[in-house]
Amino acid sequence: MSEVKVFDFMGKRNIALVFSIILLVVSVVSLASRGLNFGLDFTGGAQIELGFQQEADVNEIRSLLEGAGYNDVNVKFFGNNTDILINMQEDNKPQLGAEVLALVAEQRPDVELRRNEYVGPQVGEELANKGGIGMLVALALVMIYIAFRFQFKFAVGAVAALIHDVIIVLGFFSVTQLAVDLTVLAAVLAVIGYSLNDTIVVSDRIRESFRIIRRDDVKYLINLSLSQTLGRTIITSLTTLLVLIALAIFGGEMIFGFAIALTVGVGIGTYSSIYVAANILMIMDISKEDLMPQEKETVDQDEVPSWLKDEEGEEPK
Structure with a gap:
């Protein structure tokens, strides 16, 4: 297996953190002040x-x-x-x-x-409420799954990345005032799935690196894991973006919002898998001990050698 060139992703984590904060602030301010341009599906x-x-x-x-x-x-x-x-x-x-x-x-x-x-507007209001509840339930289930599948710190990083992506996609629609209809809502839910898949792939590689590489430098291990998954990330993102850009240009106005929402979501989701989820692990001081299996606290009787037992089969005190 050829040696992987290790890029210093985490060396730029503070710059990425500032960039994410700026995007989030702009998105939240725009959502609070201008709101979303809801389409007919929501307003009636x-x-x-x-x-x-x-x-x-x-x-x-x-x-x-x-x-x-x-x-x-x-x-x-x-x-x-x-x-x-x-x-x-x-x-x-x-x-x-x-x-x-x-x-x-x-x-x-x-x-x-x-x-x-x-x-009617009542139908639109019902759709908006159910859409919001659906996204909250999806985020909660994602956090529970990753906490069991990996570790709680990974769950916090993954959910932070998902919230980051959703807010920025909605912020983009608020700033541009593009119409938000059910196709855009479907695209936002698809962004959650795409971003989650990317984050799980990266998290799985980070966990394996922490377990098999005898080195305690957390920053190096995370950079190594991100570098090993970089080729897969670039290929997946580029091929997806090419299709989405083609849909936005040639697909007509019916799916324009859907294609634009996914284009923004895929781009920001790829970024967040590297610079949000992994950055959260650094902030929460992830360590090898967090990912090592727990040692047994008691010794099984069958595992005690016979010469350590007394005549009645009990361990000597």
């Missing part, structure tokens, strides 16, 4: 689908509707470039679809109304 409103004979222009339709006084208009392609899905923050009006159709038909006579629906 009208949803109208239009079909055209020829390719549609989403920007033209959006400008047309905004000029007519409609609120928070979101126009995007739906499946192909001749189908349009319109979301608007409007009250439940059965005639709204006909009004929009008549307005668009003045510019594009080849249009037809295919769907006119209303999503």
Whole structure:
């Protein structure tokens, strides 16, 4: 087996810590002050689908509707470039679809109304609450699993990395004010799974290094473990990012938020596996003793040599 070049990841841990704190502060401040731009799935409103004979222009339709006084208009392609899905923050009006159709038909006579629906805000509130509860339950179960699978300090590092990733992804959507719908929520949950997988791979290698290498330098052992998993991390992240970037560019507006959320999440998740989870282990003073199996406190009777026992089979006092 060829010798692995050991990179000094932990030598830059203080710089990484400052970088993470800056990202977290910006995200939290933006979330507190600006909030998230929730889509129709969470806020409720009208949803109208239009079909055209020829390719549609989403920007033209959006400008047309905004000029007519409609609120928070979101126009995007739906499946192909001749189908349009319109979301608007409007009250439940059965005639709204006909009004929009008549307005668009003045510019594009080849249009037809295919769907006119209303999503109530109560449904949106329920989805938001269940989504938040789902993420909290996922984080709690992750911490319990890693505490049993590895050690409590590893669990703290893994959950800290997951919370770090989720806050920064949500902060990104708050800063950019991109619409947050159910596809973005699904992407955030997928980021938790991706980041957790990366963290477990790194944690497993750190544990093995602590057990088999006769060296007490914690910083060196962590750097060695991170260097050994670096190739796998780079290949996995790059191939995933290439697919996500292609989806964001060519996948259309229906999955744009999903692709962007995963792109940001995969990037920050790869970073957190190295500079958050491992950094937490350094801060909590992880040591070889934390990972060594506990020694037996009592000796089994069967393990006591016969010459140490008296005639009645008991150990001499």
